[in-house]
Amino acid sequence: MxxxxxxxxxxxxxxxxxxxxxxxxxxxxxxxxxxxxxxxxxxxxxxxxxxxxxxxxxxxxxxxxxxQEHSGDSWGERFGFGMVTMILAIPLSAIGAVNADLPGLLVTWAGIVGVNAVHAKHGWGRFARRGADSSRESRRDSSDWED
CATH class of the missing domain: 1.20.58 (Methane Monooxygenase Hydroxylase; Chain G, domain 1)
Known part of the structure; x- marks a missing residue:
């Protein structure tokens, strides 16, 4: 311990x-x-x-x-996403348990596990990074107007 x-x-x-x-x-x-x-x-x-x-x-x-990155997103991104969901799980669990007792707590944790499972399966980190790359490209294009 x-x-x-x-x-x-x-x-x-x-x-x-x-x-x-x-x-x-x-x-x-x-x-x-x-x-x-x-x-x-x-x-x-x-x-x-x-x-x-x-x-x-x-x-x-x-x-x-x-x-080295695995399957397009780094370990740090996956770890960070998991930690954020665990931090958010604390108040969400309290809210679910206070408002709906055990069923509320179970629904809350089913949602938390579901979000993490979908993130792990689909690797949303790659898609977010692609979106960020494309937004950088559009900013470069729009900076031509500022000259």
């Missing part, structure tokens, strides 16, 4: 204990507080991973070679 996992487990235990002591009227505030701590933990982990990935890319560029 990671030290961060142990910290979150302690936070969860403290939140549950406080819920028993304070009663149901504070349940929403306690859940929001705990989810905020989870989100901070996820954000710090993502930041650390992104910094590591950027450092690796800078090392590759410094060596003069290109990073």
């Amino acid at each position: 990671d030290a961060h996992d142990a910290d979150l487990k302690k936070e969860l235990d403290a939140t549950l204990h406080a819920r028993r002591d304070l009663g149901e009227e504070y349940e929403s505030a306690l859940i929001d507080s705990f989810l905020e701590k989870v989100e901070q933990q996820v954000t710090s982990t993502v930041d650390r991973q992104v910094r590591r990935q950027l450092a690796q890319q800078q090392m590759v560029v410094a060596r003069g070679s290109r990073p």
Whole structure:
């Protein structure tokens, strides 16, 4: 078990204990507080991973070679998309669970898994990059008018 996992487990235990002591009227505030701590933990982990990935890319560029890409989109793009959906899953899960209990939570996670599955299967990173390349071309063409 990671030290961060142990910290979150302690936070969860403290939140549950406080819920028993304070009663149901504070349940929403306690859940929001705990989810905020989870989100901070996820954000710090993502930041650390992104910094590591950027450092690796800078090392590759410094060596003069290109990073290897798999099936048209880089690992960093796939990882970033997955992390964004996991960060968004926290408040969406809370909303689904509060409004519709277990069925709401299940529908929320089915949507999250579905979006990630479609992204993984179709490799939307390639299409987004093509769109960005074509928009750059159109900007180059329109810059002729500015001369």
